Amino acid sequence: xxxxxxxxxxxxxxxxxxxxxxxxxxxxxxxNPKFRSEEMRARLRGGRKGGKxxxxxxxxxxxKNLYALKEILAKVRSIxxxxxxxxGVVNADP
Numbered sequence: 128x129x130x131x132x133x134x135x136x137x138x139x140x141x142x143x144x145x146x147x148x149x150x151x152x153x154x155x156x157x158x159n160p161k162f163r164s165e166e167m168r169a170r171l172r173g174g175r176k177g178g179k180x181x182x183x184x185x186x187x188x189x190x191k192n193l194y195a196l197k198e199i200l201a202k203v204r205s206i207x208x209x210x211x212x213x214x215g216v217v218n219a220d221p
Contacts, residue, residue, distance in 0.1 A: 171215040178211025187218045
């Protein structure tokens with residue numbers, strides 16, 4: 128299994144047989160709006176009412192380029208950001 132068609136093509140050119148691209152994406156069964164929790168939203172907002180929550184869920188590896196998130200948030204804040212808006216990062220790794 129490979130994670131992209133680019134990697135699949137590269138490995139095929141090196142003679143690797145039986146490759147299959149692993150389709151990544153959001154698990155819509157596990158991450159479904161039916162699991163919306165007002166309690167969690169309140170925690171992420173620090174008890175404040177209203178505002179948007181921008182979420183990042185997943186393993187916090189270097190390849191996730193979370194530094195880009197910092198740059199993006201700086202741009203968002205300069206365009207439209209409420210003092211009630213929050214960023215939530217959820218990670219299950221140690």
